[in-house]
Amino acid sequence: MNALFEIFISGLFSGSLYAMMAVGLALIWTTIGVFNFGQGIFATLAAYLTWQLVDAAGFELPLFVSIVLALAVMAVIGWLFQLALVRPFIGQPGIVLTVVITTLAAFTILENITLLLWGPRPKQLPPLIPGNAEVLGFGIAAHQLAIIVITPLILLAVWLFLNRTRTGLALRAVSQNEDASLLAGLNVPMMYALAFALSAVLAGLAGVFFGGLKFMSPTMGTEPLVKALVVVIFGGIANLTGPILAAYLIAFFEAAATYFIGFYWTPALLFLVLIVTLMVRPEGLLTGRSRRLT
Amino acid sequence: MTDGAEKRGGRAVLPAWMPLQGRELAAMAAGALLLVLLPLVITDTYTRHLIILVFIYAIVASSWDLSLGYAGIFNFGHLALFAIGLYSYALATKFGGVNGWAAIPLAGLMAMIAAAIVTVPILRLKGIYIILVTFAFSQLVLQLVVSQSDWTGGTLGMTGVPSLKLPGHNFIRDGKIGYYYTALVLLGANILFLRIFVRSPLGLSIVALRDNEEYAVSRGISLARQRLLTMVASAMFTGMAGGLYGAYVRNASIEAFGIGLLTLILSMVLLGGTATIYGSLLAGFVLVFLDEVMIDLGAWRPITIALLIILVMLVYPGGLFGGLRALAGRLMRKERT
Numbered sequence: 341m342n343a344l345f346e347i348f349i350s351g352l353f354s355g356s357l358y359a360m361m362a363v364g365l366a367l368i369w370t371t372i373g374v375f376n377f378g379q380g381i382f383a384t385l386a387a388y389l390t391w392q393l394v395d396a397a398g399f400e401l402p403l404f405v406s407i408v409l410a411l412a413v414m415a416v417i418g419w420l421f422q423l424a425l426v427r428p429f430i431g432q433p434g435i436v437l438t439v440v441i442t443t444l445a446a447f448t449i450l451e452n453i454t455l456l457l458w459g460p461r462p463k464q465l466p467p468l469i470p471g472n473a474e475v476l477g478f479g480i481a482a483h484q485l486a487i488i489v490i491t492p493l494i495l496l497a498v499w500l501f502l503n504r505t506r507t508g509l510a511l512r513a514v515s516q517n518e519d520a521s522l523l524a525g526l527n528v529p530m531m532y533a534l535a536f537a538l539s540a541v542l543a544g545l546a547g548v549f550f551g552g553l554k555f556m557s558p559t560m561g562t563e564p565l566v567k568a569l570v571v572v573i574f575g576g577i578a579n580l581t582g583p584i585l586a587a588y589l590i591a592f593f594e595a596a597a598t599y600f601i602g603f604y605w606t607p608a609l610l611f612l613v614l615i616v617t618l619m620v621r622p623e624g625l626l627t628g629r630s631r632r633l634t
Numbered sequence: 635m636t637d638g639a640e641k642r643g644g645r646a647v648l649p650a651w652m653p654l655q656g657r658e659l660a661a662m663a664a665g666a667l668l669l670v671l672l673p674l675v676i677t678d679t680y681t682r683h684l685i686i687l688v689f690i691y692a693i694v695a696s697s698w699d700l701s702l703g704y705a706g707i708f709n710f711g712h713l714a715l716f717a718i719g720l721y722s723y724a725l726a727t728k729f730g731g732v733n734g735w736a737a738i739p740l741a742g743l744m745a746m747i748a749a750a751i752v753t754v755p756i757l758r759l760k761g762i763y764i765i766l767v768t769f770a771f772s773q774l775v776l777q778l779v780v781s782q783s784d785w786t787g788g789t790l791g792m793t794g795v796p797s798l799k800l801p802g803h804n805f806i807r808d809g810k811i812g813y814y815y816t817a818l819v820l821l822g823a824n825i826l827f828l829r830i831f832v833r834s835p836l837g838l839s840i841v842a843l844r845d846n847e848e849y850a851v852s853r854g855i856s857l858a859r860q861r862l863l864t865m866v867a868s869a870m871f872t873g874m875a876g877g878l879y880g881a882y883v884r885n886a887s888i889e890a891f892g893i894g895l896l897t898l899i900l901s902m903v904l905l906g907g908t909a910t911i912y913g914s915l916l917a918g919f920v921l922v923f924l925d926e927v928m929i930d931l932g933a934w935r936p937i938t939i940a941l942l943i944i945l946v947m948l949v950y951p952g953g954l955f956g957g958l959r960a961l962a963g964r965l966m967r968k969e970r971t
Contacts, residue, residue, distance in 0.1 A: 436765075456934075608777045615771070
C-alpha cells in the first residue's frame with residue numbers, strides 16, 4: 341500500500357512537470373508549426389533567476405516575488421527567442437529543421453552562459469511550502485503536494501485563456517488558419533510572440549518547481565526536454581489535452597517501472613513502448629489527425 | 635536522365651556505371667593527392683591528430699548529409715549510429731578477441747542493422763515526428779549502453795580498447811601516420827560511395843521524394859524502400875568511422891551521444907552546406923581548427939560555435955560549399971566574357 345502511494349505521488353509530481361513542459365511545446369507547434377528544442381533551457385534559466393533573486397547570496401527577495409519576477413523575465417526571453425531564432429525563417433521551406441537547429445544552438449549558448457554566471461556547483465531553491473503534509477495517513481513533502489495541486493489549476497487557466505478570452509481565441513485562430521487570421525486583421529507576429537512567451541513561462545515554472553525539490557545544475561534542462569519529447573510523441577503534439585494526459589500517463593508508467601523493474605531499465609522500456617506506439621499509431625495515441633489546438 | 639546527358643554534351647563520355655562527371659573526378663583526384671601528400675608538410679603529431687579527427691567527423695557528417703540533405707529525412711539519431719559503431723568495435727575487439735581490421739567492417743554492419751531497425755517506426759512518419767522518434771532512438775541506445783555497465787563501463791566508458799595492428803608497424807608510435815592514412819582511405823571510399831550514390835538513379839529518386847513526395851510516389855518510386863536504403867547507406871561508413879574512432883582513441887565513452895558532438899557534426903553538415911557531400915569535409919577543417927584555437931576559452935567555446943551556427947542559418951543557409959560554388963561560378967563567367 342505504501343509502495344502504491346509512493347508510485348502515485350511520484351507519478352503525479354513528475355506528471356505535473358512534464359505536462360507544463362509538453363504543453364509549452366505543443367502550444368508553439370500548433371501556433372507556429374515549429375518545434376522548440378530550447379524548451380529545456382527555459383526551465384534552467386527560470387530556476388537560476390529565481391535562485392538569484394531569493395537566495396541569501398543574491399538579492400534576498402521573498403520567494404513568491406522572486407518567482408513572479410523570474411517568470412516575467414522568462415516571458416521576455418521567450419519573446420526574444422522567437423524574434424531571433426524563429427521569425428527570420430518564417431515562410432522558408434526548411435523552417436522545421438532550421439528552427440530545431442537554431443533552438444538547439446540557443447540551448448547550448450544559454451546553458452553555457454548559466455555555467456559562466458552561476459558556476460557548476462549544485463544549488464537549491466527553497467520549497468514553495470516548507471515542512472510535510474499528511475494525506476490519507478501518509479507523509480509527503482508539502483512542496484510536492486502544493487505542486488500536484490497547483491499544476492492542474494495552471495493548466496486549467498491556460499485552457500480558459502485559450503478558449504474563453506479574445507486573445508486566446510486569436511491564438512487558436514492563428515494555429516488553425518494563418519491566412520484567414522491575417523485577413524481578419526489579427527496581429528499574427530504578436531501571436532507567435534505570445535505563444536513563445538507563454539511556453540517559456542510554463543517551462544520556467546516547471547524549472548522553479550523542480551529546483552525546490554532537487555538540486556539544480558546548469559545541465560538540468562536536458563532531462564525535462566527529453567521527457568517532454570517523449571510525452572508529445574506519445575500524446576500527439578497537435579492539441580493540448582493529448583500531451584497533458586500523456587504526461588501523467590508516462591509519469592505513472594515511469595514511477596511504476598522504476599519501482600518494479602529498477603531504475604536502469606525504465607528509460608529503455610519507456611522508449612521501446614514509445615517506438616511500438618508509433619508503429620501502430622504514428623500520430624500519437626491520444627490525438628486526432630489534424631493540427632489543432634485543444 | 636536524357637536531358638542531363640544532352641547538357642553534358644561535349645565533355646568526355648564516361649562508362650554508364652560511373653555517374654560522376656569528368657571534372658568532378660579530376661577535382662576529387664587532386665583533393666586526394668593533396669591530402670595524401672599533406673603529412674610530408676605537416677610533421678607535427680598534434681596537427682595530424684586534429685586532421686585525423688576532421689577525417690573521421692567528415693565521414694559521419696557527409697553520411698548524415700545523405701539522409702538529411704539529399705533525402706530530407708531528419709534523422710537525429712545519426713550520432714547513435716556512430717556510437718553503435720564505436721561500441722561494436724570496442725566490445726568485439728576487447729571481449730570477442732576480433733581483429734581490429736575485421737571489427738571496423740563489423741562496426742559498419744552493426745550500424746546498418748540499427749539503421750534498418752530505426753527506419754521501421756519512421757516509415758510512415760513525416761518531418762518533426764521523424765526528429766522526435768530518431769532522437770528518442772538515440773536516447774534508447776544511450777540508456778542501453780549505460781545500463782549494461784558490466785560490459786560497456788556505463789557512464790564511465792570503456793578504456794583499453796585494442797588499437798589497429800599491422801605486422802612490422804606500430805600504430806601507436808608512428809607519428810600518427812598509420813591512422814592518418816587509414817582514416818584518409820576510409821574518407822575517400824566514403825566520399826566516392828556517397829557521390830556515386832547521389833548521382834545514381836537511386837540517389838535521384840530520393841531527391842525526388844524529398845522535393846515532391848506525391849509526384850515521386852505517383853511515378854512509381856517506393857517511399858519505404860528508398861527510405862530504408864538511404865538510412866542503411868548513411869549508416870555504413872558512419873558505423874565504420876565509429877569503429878575507427880574507437881581504434882584511434884582506444885576508448886569508448888557516452889560522450890558520443892552528447893549534445894556537444896551532435897552540435898559539432900550537425901554544424902559541419904550545415905556550415906558546409908546540405909546536399910553537397912564535400913561541404914562537410916570543408917566545414918570539418920574550419921570547425922575542428924576553430925575549436926582548437928578557442929581551447930582556452932572554456933565555456934565560451936561552445937557559445938561561439940553555437941552563435942556561428944545561428945549566424946550561418948540567418949545569413950547564408952547555403953553553407954560554405956554553396957558559397958564557394960557561387961564564387962567559382964562567378965569567376966568562371968568572368969573568364970568566359
